[in-house]
Amino acid sequence: MIKVVLLRSGSRKGELPAIRRALVEKFVKEYGLSLAETARQLWFTTEVVSHMVRSVGDLLSLINYVP
Structure with a gap:
């Protein structure tokens, strides 16, 4: 369970940023x-x-991704 304090903290480390990126x-x-x-x-x-997508991989390959 994610606490409200964590959501409001703007943390860049830990579980929450990983969840956001996913x-x-x-x-x-x-x-x-x-x-x-x-x-x-x-x-x-x-x-x-945009920054998260670039950090995950190539922006164009994700935008042009065809499932």
């Missing part, structure tokens, strides 16, 4: 959502989503 990757790669729509669904900025 959600971004899943939304973009598996569900085919745009970066902007992913950002809206997760209450992130598009810039944050």
Whole structure:
């Protein structure tokens, strides 16, 4: 269970950032959502989503991914 304090902390280490990154990757790669729509669904900025996608792998390969 994730505590509210952890959600509000903006932590960059630990379980929460890993979960956030996994959600971004899943939304973009598996569900085919745009970066902007992913950002809206997760209450992130598009810039944050773009950064996460780049850190996971090549941005273009994820955006052009065809399941």
